[in-house]
Amino acid sequence: xxxxxxxxxxxxxxxxxxxxxxxxxxxxxxxxxxxxxxxxxxxxxxxxxxxxxxxxxxxxxxxxxxxxxxxxxxxxxxxxxxxxxxxxxxxxxxxxxxxxxxxxxxxxxxxxxxxxxxxxxxxxxxxxxx
Amino acid sequence: xxxxxxxxxxxxxxxxxxxxxxxxxxxxxxxxxxxxxxxxxxxxxxxxxxxxxxxxxxxxxxxxxxxxxxxxxxxxxxxxxxxxxxxxxxxxxxxxxxxxxxxxxxxxxx
Numbered sequence: 150x151x152x153x154x155x156x157x158x159x160x161x162x163x164x165x166x167x168x169x170x171x172x173x174x175x176x177x178x179x180x181x182x183x184x185x186x187x188x189x190x191x192x193x194x195x196x197x198x199x200x201x202x203x204x205x206x207x208x209x210x211x212x213x214x215x216x217x218x219x220x221x222x223x224x225x226x227x228x229x230x231x232x233x234x235x236x237x238x239x240x241x242x243x244x245x246x247x248x249x250x251x252x253x254x255x256x257x258x259x260x261x262x263x264x265x266x267x268x269x270x271x272x273x274x275x276x277x278x279x
Numbered sequence: 280x281x282x283x284x285x286x287x288x289x290x291x292x293x294x295x296x297x298x299x300x301x302x303x304x305x306x307x308x309x310x311x312x313x314x315x316x317x318x319x320x321x322x323x324x325x326x327x328x329x330x331x332x333x334x335x336x337x338x339x340x341x342x343x344x345x346x347x348x349x350x351x352x353x354x355x356x357x358x359x360x361x362x363x364x365x366x367x368x369x370x371x372x373x374x375x376x377x378x379x380x381x382x383x384x385x386x387x388x389x
Contacts, residue, residue: 157292157295160295160296160299163299163303164299164302164303167303167306167307167310168306170307170310171306171307171309171310171313174310174311174313174314175310175313177314177317178313178314178316178317178318178320179317181317181318181321182317182320182321182324185320185321185324185325186324186380188324188325188328189324189325189327189328189382192328192332193328193331193332193382193383193384193385196332196384196385197384197385200385200387201385205385208357208385209357209383209384209385212357212359212383213381213382213383
């Protein structure tokens with residue numbers, strides 16, 4: 150009979166656990182989506198930047214829902230960094246502290262006979278946040 | 280009297296469990312579904328970027344999956360690709376959620 154009374158705390162504990170799990174998975178999922186969009190915005194902004202300058206990079210970053218944080222030449226390439234200003238409060242806070250809401254991309258001139266035919270290096274995105 | 284009260288408590292505990300267990304399972308299911316929604320959205324965002332890039336170069340592009348719908352629009356010097364996909368929710372009974380991701384890029388002239 151004592152077992153019956155014990156079920157209430159168990160139910161409460163299980164509820165808390167499940168709610169925390171659901172919240173965390175939602176935040177992580179949202180963060181993953183925002184990071185993917187930041188990557189895409191950085192790639193496309195870098196390509197615009199190398200072709201038409203940083204004003205074009207800003208236009209494309211904003212058209213993709215991102216904000217251009219840095220843009221400039223790196224050697225013959227153009228390097229851009231963007232951040233995603235949107236998202237829920239939880240995702241924004243954790244994303245900013247983890248650097249997951251910014252992404253960088255490097256694009257080079259298309260005509261160079263280099264080993265980089267597409268001109269895009271989507272790497273490094275989000276690892277060098279802030 | 281005492282036995283009667285114990286019986287009531289026991290019934291209450293069973294009723295609590297009868298509500299709590301399905302509710303918790305539903306929330307867990309929704310959480311797992313949220314992860315697949317996020318994964319699908321990441322895929323959509325990546326494909327939108329790739330297709331926008333291909334169209335900007337004057338090439339063709341189409342989504343990898345027939346359940347993904349594509350809208351493309353051109354505005355002056357830019358190309359926008361919007362990919363949408365409907366996903367069903369598991370618990371809320373057929374309520375369909377529409378995922379949408381878009382990408383905009385500059386058209387390359389020449």
